[in-house]
Amino acid sequence: MPAQIVVLGSLNMDFVVRVEHLPAAGETVLGSGFQMIPGGKGANQACAAGRLSSRAVGTRMVGRVGYDVFADHLKASLAAAGVDVAYVHATRSQPTGIALIWVDRNGQNSIIVASGANHAIAASDVEGVRAAFRGASYALFQLETPLAAVAAAMKTAREEGAKTILDPAPACALPADLLAQVDVLTPNESEAMILLGGDPAAAVVNPAETAAALRSLGPRAVILKLGSRGCYYDDGAETHSAPAFAVQAVDTTAAGDTFNGAFAVAMAEGQPVAEALRFANAAAGLSVTRMGAQASIPTRKETDEFLAAR
Ligand code: RIB
Numbered sequence: 001m002p003a004q005i006v007v008l009g010s011l012n013m014d015f016v017v018r019v020e021h022l023p024a025a026g027e028t029v030l031g032s033g034f035q036m037i038p039g040g041k042g043a044n045q046a047c048a049a050g051r052l053s054s055r056a057v058g059t060r061m062v063g064r065v066g067y068d069v070f071a072d073h074l075k076a077s078l079a080a081a082g083v084d085v086a087y088v089h090a091t092r093s094q095p096t097g098i099a100l101i102w103v104d105r106n107g108q109n110s111i112i113v114a115s116g117a118n119h120a121i122a123a124s125d126v127e128g129v130r131a132a133f134r135g136a137s138y139a140l141f142q143l144e145t146p147l148a149a150v151a152a153a154m155k156t157a158r159e160e161g162a163k164t165i166l167d168p169a170p171a172c173a174l175p176a177d178l179l180a181q182v183d184v185l186t187p188n189e190s191e192a193m194i195l196l197g198g199d200p201a202a203a204v205v206n207p208a209e210t211a212a213a214l215r216s217l218g219p220r221a222v223i224l225k226l227g228s229r230g231c232y233y234d235d236g237a238e239t240h241s242a243p244a245f246a247v248q249a250v251d252t253t254a255a256g257d258t259f260n261g262a263f264a265v266a267m268a269e270g271q272p273v274a275e276a277l278r279f280a281n282a283a284a285g286l287s288v289t290r291m292g293a294q295a296s297i298p299t300r301k302e303t304d305e306f307l308a309a310r
Pocket residue numbers: 010012013014038039040041044098099111113144253254255257293
């Protein structure tokens with residue numbers, strides 16, 4: 001069966017520690033509750049798509065791991081979510097990617113990623129995985145794999161008829177020819193500011209103006225992810241403000257990834273954009289109520305029940 005959703009991106013083993021407050025430079029803080037949890041922005045989005053799909057929509061992951069025990073755990077986590085991992089290839093040149101994550105009492109986090117094998121995927125590798133994109137409706141990308149590989153894979157995905165969704169995280173200035181290949185760009189506030197050359201610490205005051213400015217850089221549609229304020233969608237023909245669901249935040253890690261996987265599932269199922277945004281907000285909201293990346297991503301049943309109760 002061709003996968004309708006294909007994710008090219010990172011797989012990381014997350015080393016997670018809870019702290020009262022995030023440490024300042026030079027400060028030592030005592031943490032607790034250490035856990036190793038499957039993560040990586042790409043793998044999280046694939047996991048979300050796999051767990052949230054109604055099974056009519058298959059999901060496939062394309063990425064790189066090392067030859068180590070983390071690789072086995074990360075592939076097993078995705079396979080258990082129903083994701084095809086046949087295109088997750090191992091390299092001897094690097095270890096599997098890892099992330100060090102601190103989560104404070106308000107659920108806010110700091111993350112350091114050691115990319116390892118995630119950076120061993122090159123633009124020249126993309127033609128060799130062209131078949132992974134064949135028949136896909138949506139191809140999802142982030143920026144934890146090399147930019148040249150992302151650009152090449154986006155071009156390939158579009159040639160194979162897929163729509164592209166780019167999560168510009170971690171953010172950096174992006175070339176115009178890459179942004180021109182993006183069907184849906186999904187920055188959070190600080191990523192939007194970086195793409196527009198502004199102050200990453202500044203809040204988005206006017207989502208409509210910010211989304212329009214981002215669309216003028218090349219993407220056909222923009223979803224601005226505004227955290228507890230929900231999201232704002234603009235594709236030039238329709239706009240939507242979709243409020244977030246009120247939840248008790250435990251850990252925001254992978255909320256944005258869950259949003260993207262859920263949005264792609266709903267769109268691949270043919271749901272209207274407004275419904276897809278509501279579904280994605282619900283799944284992301286549920287993920288915030290639990291610790292960890294893939295450990296926090298809800299199932300389709302949980303998300304449908306959450307929505308039915310509202
Ligand atoms: O988006 C959350 C993810 O960022 C974590 O799982 C971590 O691996 C980093 O890639």
